Amino acid sequence: MRTLMVSSILLFLLLPVLGCDGKPFTTNISESIKMSKEIKVIFGDGNELTISDKATLEKVLGEIKSINFERIEIPDSVGQNFSLRLENGLEYTSTGYLKINKTYYKAKDTKIVVNLDDYIVALGKEKILGLLGGK
Numbered sequence: 141m142r143t144l145m146v147s148s149i150l151l152f153l154l155l156p157v158l159g160c161d162g163k164p165f166t167t168n169i170s171e172s173i174k175m176s177k178e179i180k181v182i183f184g185d186g187n188e189l190t191i192s193d194k195a196t197l198e199k200v201l202g203e204i205k206s207i208n209f210e211r212i213e214i215p216d217s218v219g220q221n222f223s224l225r226l227e228n229g230l231e232y233t234s235t236g237y238l239k240i241n242k243t244y245y246k247a248k249d250t251k252i253v254v255n256l257d258d259y260i261v262a263l264g265k266e267k268i269l270g271l272l273g274g275k
Contacts (some may be wrong), residue, residue, distance in 0.1 A: 172240055173205050176227040183222045184234075187268050196263070200224070203256045206233055209245035216246075221261050221272060234260065270274060 178182040179200060191197060204224075221234040231239040234257045235246030246251045264271045 168247060169209055169238065169240065172228075173201055173226070173230065174228050175201060178227065180221050180225040181264065182225065183264055183268075183272060184220055185272050187264070187271055189264050190269055191263070200256070200260070201226075203259075204238070205251055206249070207236075207238075207252050208248045209238055210248055212244050212246045215244055221257055222264070224260070 176197060178190050179197060181189040181191060183189070192199065214259035215233075215235070215237045216237050219235075223234070224232040226232070229241070234253075236250065238245040238247070261272065265274055
C-alpha cells in the first residue's frame, strides 16, 4: 500500500515535467527545421515580404534552430510584429511561438527571440516604407 501511495505521488509530481511519451516538454526541434528556398514574412500590419537570398535564409533559420522550445497547448499571448511561413509547413511568430503540424511550441530563449524580432523588423523596414506604422 505504501509503495502504491509513493508511486502515485511521484507520478503526480512528475507529470508536469514529462510529456505523454515520458520525454521532457522542453526540446530543441532543430531537426524539424529544414533549409527553405524562401520564407514568407507576414507583418502585423498586413504587409508581406519574401526572403529568398541564401545568407538571410541561413541567418533566420539558424537563429530559429538555436532556440530551445517548450511544448504548449496554445499560445498565451496575442499580437505580433510578424509571422514567418516556411516551405515545410512550419510557422514561427515574432513572439517566439513555433507551430509544427498543429502542435505549438514556445521559445525559452527570449534573448534570441528579441534579436530575431529586431532583425526581421529592420529587414522589413528597409524594403517596405511605413512598415508597422513607422516612418
